[in-house]
Amino acid sequence: MIIKQLSVFLENEKARLCEVADTLAQHHINIRALSLADTTEFGILRLIVDQPDKGREVLAEAGIVVRVTNVLALSTQDAPGGALGALRVLAECGINVEYMYAYVAKVSGKAIMIMQVEDLEVAEEILRRHGFEQADFAGFGD
């Protein structure tokens, strides 16, 4: 399913990363998954949190550049080749994956894949039709 992700701009410095984590902790917002993309000049921190809208609000208040972006969350087997099926389907349908990261779910034997693709709705529909399991927050083991 399509879920909300927080994207945060980071000028390359470590203190800022702490500030983001600290701000979320202070507001009792739990980080479920994260990934950091960085270039020589800057970084983008991508976060899946339990309260994305509140997360955006508190980060923005702290003067952090943040944006809510939609991503696809997919539940797969936590086993070799677990992500392969979904990726193959997307590739066959010509849907480009811009970035992805995965997270081992609390539910035993499952992993969660977070994907950014060109056309979220189309990708979601294709994966649904192919019988892939859509993850929601329940999939994170809450």
Added chain:
Amino acid sequence: MNFWNPKEECMPLEELRDLQSRRLREQVRRSYEHVECFRRRMDDKGLKPEDIRGVEDLHLLPFSYKQDLRDYYPYGLFAVPMKDVVRVHASSGTTGKRIVVGYTKNDMDMWADCMARMMVGLGVTDEDIVQVSFGYGLFTGGFGAHCGAERIGATVIPISSGNTANQIQTMVDFGSTVLCCTPSYAMYLGEEAERMGVQDRLKLRIGIFGAEPWSENMRRKIEEKLGLRAYDIYGLSEVLGPGVACECTEQAGMHVWEDHFIAETIDPDTGEVLPEGSVGELVFTSLTKEAFPVIRYRTRDICRLIREDCPCGRTHVRMSKPSGRTDDMLIIRGVNVFPSQIEEVLLKVSGNRITPNYQIVLDRVNNTDTFDINVEMSEAFFSDNVREIEALERNITEQLRSMLGIGAKVHLVNPMSIARSEGKARRVVDKRSGKI
């Protein structure tokens, strides 16, 4: 001691003052008759041309400003019909709108004479080979230096700026003895010549450098690297171009050619004329320019006028190197840059939504200006996509290059990371002082 126009250059002060007064009366009369902007300002003050009896009345006249050149773009301030204008030059303005100046045949003669005076005073003769590495084109530098060298019968190499390896090869092959360019470019040429191992093959004797600030320290370094004597030259296209003022062999201030220009220093806030010797904003009146005369033109340059006898024998007042500006104009690698130009580009790339906070950081590394711009990231600019942010950085860089003509390094930084004082971000951090 060499002079091109000994009578004018060494004219006794009293005689010079009489000549100025005569020429000022004539210039005011002509401007009043032909230049609407000036006439209106005189009328507003209730002044008639005949109220100006001589230089003692100069302070009564209204000021003129760079903004006038934009308001009357392109030819609105010309005092002669276009059939008498034989040349125009132009430079970029703060908002992309150029400013235009014009010259009659007599103006071109006067310009060549001013440049010839300087060159001859520095020891240039018809035997010299003058490499003009100032840019040719709408910028006055190239053609200004060119006409002076040609006037004294020297051999001119109109190579213009750029292509450093070719510049040095030309210097070696053609046996250039005089070099005209910006001081930072001279420094760079010196370093390159050293790197290429051709320093010993250079025949340079005299360097004429201007169009940007430089220090005594830099002068010594250039002199050492290129094996020449380096001289400072001052000018601005609104007044003439290069050749309004220049050093003599004393290297102690630039003589303003007072038979053609009157220099004043004023308090930039009150407009009050300051006694000679005090630091203030430099104001010029052109006495003989026909096509584009200026009366009490505010240069925005801060300097001091020196009315002491000069050992060279010239009686004309000297101006110190400008120590700063009364506006926010920056000179980066010889190019005039206003912070408002950077604002304009940032506003444009944000789709006219916002102007992000930014800071210009200038430094000097290996004798070349570095030009960095920190831009605070904001939600309007931010994207989840790395490529889009990189494209944004490139877009800003390219637009700045096309507007300013020089490259800047753009860095996207955290919001509120640029130091603020009283809520306003500090726009310019110039670390170059002491390094130039």
